[in-house]
Amino acid sequence: MRRLLYLFVVLAMxxxxxxxxxxxxxxxxxxxxxxxxxxxxxxxxxxxNNDRVWVQIDPGSFDADSVIFRLPRVVQGTYxxxxxxxxxxxxxxxNYEGQPITATKDGQNTWIIPNASKxxxxxxxxxxxxxxxxxxxxxxxxPSGTNIKEDNFVLxxxxxxxxxxxxxxxxxxxxxxxxxxxxxxxxxxVVKTSYNSDSTEATNTYVADRYFQITxxxxxxxxxxxxxxxxxxxxxxxxxxxxxxxxSASAIQKTIKSMMDAQKDYLGTLETTDRYDIYxxxxxxxxxxxxxxxxxxxxxxxxxxxxxAMPAPRLNQTMTDVVSHEFFHIVTPLxxxxxxxxxxxxxxxxxxxxxxxxxxxTEYFASHFQVYxxxxxxxxxxxxxxxxxxxxxxxxxxxxxxxMSENILEEPYASNYxxxxxxxxxxxxxxxxxxxxxxNGKRSMMSLMTELSQKYGTDKPFTDDKLINEITAMTxxxxxxxxxxxxxxxxxxxxxxxxxKVGLERVKGSTQTTLFLNGQTxxxxxxxxxxxxxxxxxxxxxxxxxxxxxxxxxxxxVNGTExxxxxxxxxxxxxxxxxxxxxxEMVVIRGDQEVTLSGRVGTPMVEAFxxxxxxxxxxxxxxxxxxxxxx
Numbered sequence: 001m002r003r004l005l006y007l008f009v010v011l012a013m014x015x016x017x018x019x020x021x022x023x024x025x026x027x028x029x030x031x032x033x034x035x036x037x038x039x040x041x042x043x044x045x046x047x048x049n050n051d052r053v054w055v056q057i058d059p060g061s062f063d064a065d066s067v068i069f070r071l072p073r074v075v076q077g078t079y080x081x082x083x084x085x086x087x088x089x090x091x092x093x094x095n096y097e098g099q100p101i102t103a104t105k106d107g108q109n110t111w112i113i114p115n116a117s118k119x120x121x122x123x124x125x126x127x128x129x130x131x132x133x134x135x136x137x138x139x140x141x142x143p144s145g146t147n148i149k150e151d152n153f154v155l156x157x158x159x160x161x162x163x164x165x166x167x168x169x170x171x172x173x174x175x176x177x178x179x180x181x182x183x184x185x186x187x188x189x190v191v192k193t194s195y196n197s198d199s200t201e202a203t204n205t206y207v208a209d210r211y212f213q214i215t216x217x218x219x220x221x222x223x224x225x226x227x228x229x230x231x232x233x234x235x236x237x238x239x240x241x242x243x244x245x246x247x248s249a250s251a252i253q254k255t256i257k258s259m260m261d262a263q264k265d266y267l268g269t270l271e272t273t274d275r276y277d278i279y280x281x282x283x284x285x286x287x288x289x290x291x292x293x294x295x296x297x298x299x300x301x302x303x304x305x306x307x308x309a310m311p312a313p314r315l316n317q318t319m320t321d322v323v324s325h326e327f328f329h330i331v332t333p334l335x336x337x338x339x340x341x342x343x344x345x346x347x348x349x350x351x352x353x354x355x356x357x358x359x360x361x362t363e364y365f366a367s368h369f370q371v372y373x374x375x376x377x378x379x380x381x382x383x384x385x386x387x388x389x390x391x392x393x394x395x396x397x398x399x400x401x402x403x404m405s406e407n408i409l410e411e412p413y414a415s416n417y418x419x420x421x422x423x424x425x426x427x428x429x430x431x432x433x434x435x436x437x438x439x440n441g442k443r444s445m446m447s448l449m450t451e452l453s454q455k456y457g458t459d460k461p462f463t464d465d466k467l468i469n470e471i472t473a474m475t476x477x478x479x480x481x482x483x484x485x486x487x488x489x490x491x492x493x494x495x496x497x498x499x500x501k502v503g504l505e506r507v508k509g510s511t512q513t514t515l516f517l518n519g520q521t522x523x524x525x526x527x528x529x530x531x532x533x534x535x536x537x538x539x540x541x542x543x544x545x546x547x548x549x550x551x552x553x554x555x556x557x558v559n560g561t562e563x564x565x566x567x568x569x570x571x572x573x574x575x576x577x578x579x580x581x582x583x584x585e586m587v588v589i590r591g592d593q594e595v596t597l598s599g600r601v602g603t604p605m606v607e608a609f610x611x612x613x614x615x616x617x618x619x620x621x622x623x624x625x626x627x628x629x630x631x
Contacts, residue, residue, distance in 0.1 A: 031096070031120070034060035034164070038171040038207065040121075041161050041214075045178040045221055046201050051128050051148050052089075055160050058121040059167065067116040068165040072346035073109045075144055075158045075215060077297050077329075079351070079408045079417055082140035084159045085109030091124035109347065126160050130283075130290040134567045142292030142305040147281065152222035152241050153178075154281055156296075156303060158215040163346070172208040177201055178221050185226060185239040186219035187277045187301050212344070216298045220279050225249040231260045235275040242282045246308050247315060252280070255316040259324055262373035266365070270450045272330050277301035278323055282308035291569040295322045299334045299458075302326035307573060320375070325366035331446075333358050335453035342461035351409070352464050353402035356487050360401075360424020361445060367425065368432070372630040378613075381629070385429060386506065386611035387519035389495055392423035394521050394538045397492045401427070402468075415528065422521075427487060430498050431479055433628055437501055438476040441627035448475060502625040503617030506609040513541045513604045515575050515584075522572065524555065526565055532589075533568050541604035547597045553588035560585070 040058040047054070057069070071085040086108045093103040093111075095118040103111045103122065113119055129145035139145060140159075147154035161174065178184065180195065180202040192205040208214050225240045227249035238256055240249040256278065264272070283289040283305060295304040304322055306315065333341045338352040352358070371381035395416050401424070404413040432445035451474060456462055462470070468488060472480030486493050499505060516523050523544060525536050535544070537551040555563050555571075563571055578584075578601045585598040614621070 031061045034062050038173040040173050042175040043160055045153055051131055052125040053148055055126055056123040059164055062116040064116045066114045069111045069162055070347055071109050071162040072158045074349050076344055078144050083108040087127045088124045093122040094120050096120045131288045133290050136566050142290035143294055143296035143303045155219040161214050163211045168211040172214050174206045175203050177203040182221050183224040184221045185237055188217040218303050227253040229257055232264050237277045240280045242308055243284045259320050262375055266369040266373055273300045279303045281305045284308050295326050297326040297329040325363055328362045328365040331449050336456055337461055338464045339461045351406055353406045355405035355420045356401045356424045356427045359420040361428040363421045363425040364428030382611040388422040388425055391521035392419055395419045398490045400490045401487045433498050434478050436627045502628055503614045503621030505614050506611050509610045510605050511608045513606055515601055515604055516572050531565050541606045543602040543604035547599045553590050556587040556589055558586050
């Protein structure tokens, strides 16, 4: 009821207290104080100016000497610096007479406005990030970025709408004006739609309880293909942008529904959400298309960026892997999260010690549910877990996971972030096996997360330093010992100890790779300090060895294209389309020399361990394996 009463107040203020830039308000007292009204914000999609759109913010009146306005430096779920303020320009603050007043930029993301009592509103242009991913400018991970095109707008709102310091918990009202023929989707409900005089433009009004709800609810506008369907009592909204029409929402819908039906069964009694949105941007073959393929989770939605050229079967499997991971974030951090997550600071964030749980356990669930619910075979699951072992061993395997998580923006921890999806998932696997062994199959990693969600939930964060002890008290001494030794401590995990419990073993063999990628492990890495791309100090595949590549070689160019930190994300997707007969010429820097390497891609192979079932497994091993995998 409070929300409905608030809505009528908002709409009344929209009509009387939101002048456009340059209009004059004769009486300053007409403007309510900033802590007495929603922060009125607007985005105009009807006039794209050099891949920019105009954003306006009207906070209400201030009585402070100065105020600070910011766009996020870091956004939740990315664990990296994005500096969204660096994609704005021409910020202007106006007084109540419609005249510009001083607004001084302080760093990439902050503006200081003195004489704040004179501030009426401010406005600025926002540049998109997709178009410049291949330039020299650092850009955020594509699914957290923005797209501004005449026929498509990816509105990750943290890239558009800023906040005033100390007003992050105030209500927001957001107006988005777009061509009336545009399709639009958002998990935030539209509370009002109005049209211009000839009905060619429509303005949708949204409201949010606080700034977090703005950043947590992405939107898409434009030429979209949308499919809506139900999974039990949950509405799923799938929005697809495929510029060349290669893929449709209806074709992808069947895969998503089968996957989410299985996920709901897997989650059991865990409370989920009434609606879940999936925004899929399929990038065309273009120098200005995004190349950071993957997804970014939000509490009740996910933004996915993948190449449009993907064949349908591969796209469906990728969507299963990627979207299932993001949907399982409903467990954590939605229902189980620390104070660092609950009270997130977009400018100077602190990070929880428990990425092993937020990302690692989520990644484990995204793999495990597929075998447990019969969507894939046991061997496919074994291969995936084995691949994560190989990947994790290529990183620092003797690093405290809690220390890495807490310091994830700093080196040497930042360059090991990828391990949260590898070793983090394996930590979840080991705890799952221990839980099932200790309880004779009655408890699991999922049941533990359900118990934690019942203890905490969306509105009650846990204390970071107490979680390990709480889990130990809720489970078994073996789980506590494991966490203290292998998660808090820096002792590598002997996975054979856990595979033996379920009648599995790792045996030596060989496997085929692509030229730059072995499963989920790349043979190259970014050296952030030197701003170079170099081959890792691991066993390279047979094709790289035949070309003459050595560990430590720095890539300068491949087939005439020069690569750097800014465009290296193009290389691996491009190489996935090469065949064994593809000719390659690579220029590398080795020491003080440039070395040209040439040859054919061939059939890249590496020696590797394979995970298989023991032929003479005992009844106890077979019983625990069945309890673990459900088959």
